[in-house]
Amino acid sequence: MQLEKFTYDNKIVRNFAFATIIWSIVGMLVGVIIAFQLAYPALNFGIPYISFGRLRPLHTNAVIFAFVGNGIFTGTYYMLPRLLKASMWNKTLSYIHFWGWQLIIVFAALTLPFGLTEGKEYAELIWPIDIAITIIWVVFGVNMFGTILTRRERHLYVAIWFLIGTWVTVAMLHIVNSFALPTSLTHSYSWYAGVQDALVQWWYGHNAVAFFLTTPYLGLMYYFVPKAAQRPIYSYRWSIIHFWALIFIYIWAGPHHLLYTALPDWAQSLGVVFSIMLILPSWGGMLNGIFTLRGAWDKVKEDPILKMFIVALTCYGMSTFEGPMLSLKNVNAIAHYTDWIIAHVHVGALGWNGFLTFGMLYWLVPRIFNTTLYSKKWANTHFLIGTIGILLYAIPLYWASFSQALMWKEFTAEGQLKYQFLETVTRILPMYILRALGGTVYLAGVILMVVNLYKTVKAGSLIEVEYAEAPSLQSVPLPAGKQFWHSAIERRPLRMLLLSLIVVAIGGAIELIPTFLIKENIPTISTVKPYTPLELQGRDIYIREGCYTCHSQMIRPFRDEVARYGDYSKSGEFVYDHPFQWGSKRTGPDLAREGGKYPNSWHYRHMNAPEEISQGSIMPPYNWLLDDDLDTTTTPVKIRAMQTLGVPYPKGYDEKANADLRIQAEEITTDLKTNKIKANSRKEIIAVIAYLQRMGTDLKRAPEKEVKNLH
Amino acid sequence: MIVIVLLLAVSLSVALGFLVAFIWSAKTGQFDDSFSPANKILFDKNNQEPKNQ
Numbered sequence: 162m163q164l165e166k167f168t169y170d171n172k173i174v175r176n177f178a179f180a181t182i183i184w185s186i187v188g189m190l191v192g193v194i195i196a197f198q199l200a201y202p203a204l205n206f207g208i209p210y211i212s213f214g215r216l217r218p219l220h221t222n223a224v225i226f227a228f229v230g231n232g233i234f235t236g237t238y239y240m241l242p243r244l245l246k247a248s249m250w251n252k253t254l255s256y257i258h259f260w261g262w263q264l265i266i267v268f269a270a271l272t273l274p275f276g277l278t279e280g281k282e283y284a285e286l287i288w289p290i291d292i293a294i295t296i297i298w299v300v301f302g303v304n305m306f307g308t309i310l311t312r313r314e315r316h317l318y319v320a321i322w323f324l325i326g327t328w329v330t331v332a333m334l335h336i337v338n339s340f341a342l343p344t345s346l347t348h349s350y351s352w353y354a355g356v357q358d359a360l361v362q363w364w365y366g367h368n369a370v371a372f373f374l375t376t377p378y379l380g381l382m383y384y385f386v387p388k389a390a391q392r393p394i395y396s397y398r399w400s401i402i403h404f405w406a407l408i409f410i411y412i413w414a415g416p417h418h419l420l421y422t423a424l425p426d427w428a429q430s431l432g433v434v435f436s437i438m439l440i441l442p443s444w445g446g447m448l449n450g451i452f453t454l455r456g457a458w459d460k461v462k463e464d465p466i467l468k469m470f471i472v473a474l475t476c477y478g479m480s481t482f483e484g485p486m487l488s489l490k491n492v493n494a495i496a497h498y499t500d501w502i503i504a505h506v507h508v509g510a511l512g513w514n515g516f517l518t519f520g521m522l523y524w525l526v527p528r529i530f531n532t533t534l535y536s537k538k539w540a541n542t543h544f545l546i547g548t549i550g551i552l553l554y555a556i557p558l559y560w561a562s563f564s565q566a567l568m569w570k571e572f573t574a575e576g577q578l579k580y581q582f583l584e585t586v587t588r589i590l591p592m593y594i595l596r597a598l599g600g601t602v603y604l605a606g607v608i609l610m611v612v613n614l615y616k617t618v619k620a621g622s623l624i625e626v627e628y629a630e631a632p633s634l635q636s637v638p639l640p641a642g643k644q645f646w647h648s649a650i651e652r653r654p655l656r657m658l659l660l661s662l663i664v665v666a667i668g669g670a671i672e673l674i675p676t677f678l679i680k681e682n683i684p685t686i687s688t689v690k691p692y693t694p695l696e697l698q699g700r701d702i703y704i705r706e707g708c709y710t711c712h713s714q715m716i717r718p719f720r721d722e723v724a725r726y727g728d729y730s731k732s733g734e735f736v737y738d739h740p741f742q743w744g745s746k747r748t749g750p751d752l753a754r755e756g757g758k759y760p761n762s763w764h765y766r767h768m769n770a771p772e773e774i775s776q777g778s779i780m781p782p783y784n785w786l787l788d789d790d791l792d793t794t795t796t797p798v799k800i801r802a803m804q805t806l807g808v809p810y811p812k813g814y815d816e817k818a819n820a821d822l823r824i825q826a827e828e829i830t831t832d833l834k835t836n837k838i839k840a841n842s843r844k845e846i847i848a849v850i851a852y853l854q855r856m857g858t859d860l861k862r863a864p865e866k867e868v869k870n871l872h
Numbered sequence: 873m874i875v876i877v878l879l880l881a882v883s884l885s886v887a888l889g890f891l892v893a894f895i896w897s898a899k900t901g902q903f904d905d906s907f908s909p910a911n912k913i914l915f916d917k918n919n920q921e922p923k924n925q
């Protein structure tokens with residue numbers, strides 16, 4: 162057998178590792194800032210670019226796609242060539258992947274604070290960035306599959322299966338969820354509306370957790386835990402079963418994010434059943450990782466890397482136990498919309514993703530820099546600080562969520578709601594402060610790691626290229642059926658194949674989706690009408706400011722919710738909502754039936770300074786809405802886009818829309834004047850008030866009284 | 873709720889793809905050996921100094 166010589170590129174691993182470190186600091190710092198903003202709303206400073214609603218998407222996107230994303234790629238570019246005994250397929254693609262991904266992150270950071278968003282959680286990035294993500298993801302895929310197909314190791318180690326599953330599924334999720342109709346370079350409307358949009362979004366949202374935060378990290382776990390422990394995985398057979406079980410079950414669990422909403426019951430039940438089933442493969446993976454360290458506890462006691470892995474696996478076990486529990490309808494009834502979910506995801510993010518990444522970095526950086534870790538003691542301290550940080554973060558939030566959920570649901574003997582919404586917020590503020598401190602402590606640990614790794618890098622020098630050799634697979638005769646693939650690969654039409662597949666898929670979907678969806682969006686409730694132009698503009702401002710990060714628009718059919726917010730939400734009410742804005746968290750009250758609850762003047766004053774109107778409110782001020790002019794030049798194109806999406810504005814309405822907009826704006830301004838507020842009718846606040854006053858009012862409208870302003 | 877049909881179709885086709893991958897991998901003997909792959913990864917040479925520099 163002839164040995165072939167090849168190389169491992171460590172420079173790309175270093176690049177991704179450094180990117181992981183840099184973005185971890187950025188993402189977590191923004192997290193700490195918004196955690197303090199919740200406790201001390203003054204920290205919003207009345208500056209639009211750093212208000213909570215805009216920073217929160219920045220935090221989630223930075224942590225998920227920048228920190229964890231680069232973590233995935235760091236591990237992949239290290240382990241993939243070594244597991245396959247091959248160089249990465251194409252070095253240029255590796256670097257396009259690296260710089261492309263960083264550029265995407267930079268653009269995310271440059272757009273989200275400016276309110277450029279699609280308004281769907283964890284998929285906020287505007288459409289040009291969505292396209293860039295697709296392209297770079299394909300680049301990554303081509304490079305990965307190219308490496309797999311030119312490998313010198315017949316067997317695909319289980320970690321590689323996890324990467325394959327990740328790549329395929331993330332590509333599918335991202336493309337299907339990102340369908341949008343652009344109205345400008347930075348703005349678009351989701352193809353889907355209302356319930357349909359919600360279902361697609363949470364199918365995506367749930368699986369983003371599954372296939373971006375979980376499966377690739379399981380792949381890393383299956384490589385780096387055995388490597389760091391210097392012992393094989395507890396049960397390889399188990400890992401195989403665990404992989405296939407996970408991949409077949411995970412995709413069906415998405416609807417558990419929409420329990421008790423306007424989603425059909427059978428879809429909800431399907432989501433619940435699959436969510437419960439998920440315990441088995443999840444725990445299989447967790448136990449497999451932990452058992453790998455059986456009989457090596459003496460090592461675990463001393464080695465900070467193994468300690469981090471143990472905590473990561475424990476947190477994975479905790480959150481994958483909690484996930485199915487939260488999917489039970491009776492638990493979900495209490496936990497949904499509260500901080501329980503925030504605590505749950507942070508056990509996963511800080512514990513599982515964070516600690517696994519840190520352990521991997523502590524193991525990998527010294528190796529590629531041909532040195533030893535600068536300070537094991539510091540790493541141990543980081544472990545300790547980090548663990549305390551996680552506990553300090555999660556426990557207060559669990560506490561807060563229990564108190565708040567119980568307070569929401571409490572009635573007096575007379576049958577009245579016992580607590581005002583605001584009381585339930587001020588009650589848990591001390592917990593918010595503790596949570597923010599927990600996050601700070603965790604971040605301090607990360608900073609210690611950065612210093613430690615910096616000193617490590619300084620002490621060593623990068624082994625840019627590692628040399629290796631292995632026999633070629635071709636020297637072993639192939640089974641007949643594989644000859645085709647092998648020769649096909651040599652001519653490298655793979656890129657063509659993949660790209661054409663994707664183009665076909667996109668093309669097919671683009672043709673099918675709109676026709677189906679638009680037909681489906683015929684309102685089943687006759688009084689539900691399209692938004693007026695002013696309301697539509699106001700809604701876009703609502704989306705821009707990220708109101709959905711704190712306010713839901715979905716009243717579930719529970720006694721307390723109906724008593725507090727009004728009649729429960731019906732699916733037919735949302736047919737014109739591109740995108741849907743149901744939200745997932747009630748830091749503030751639900752707004753589904755906000756229309757008509759308060760006078761225009763209340764909203765005007767409240768948006769300017771919430772704290773002055775309702776004392777103790779933690780809502781940030783939106784004073785700039787009172788100063789900034791509403792951009793009405795976009796009205797015609799927005800109306801036309803809505804018409805394309807099936808919203809029944811009369812033909813040619815795009816040109817008349819602004820006239821109607823002015824009339825409605827003047828009406829609101831006149832009303833404000835009678836309440837002694839001198840407002841300019843051209844300001845953004847007027848549009849926001851129009852939208853808020855419209856919300857949930859369609860059901861109350863008498864069928865014969867048609868809206869006048871649409872003629 | 874035609875979107876459910878869309879999601880089911882997309883999800884099922886991906887699941888089908890995985891099923892094909894699973895059958896392929898089982899048939900080509902990917903899972904025949906559940907001992908050496910787990911051990912092999914521990915013994916590669918990547919921890920050593922580069923040679924032939």
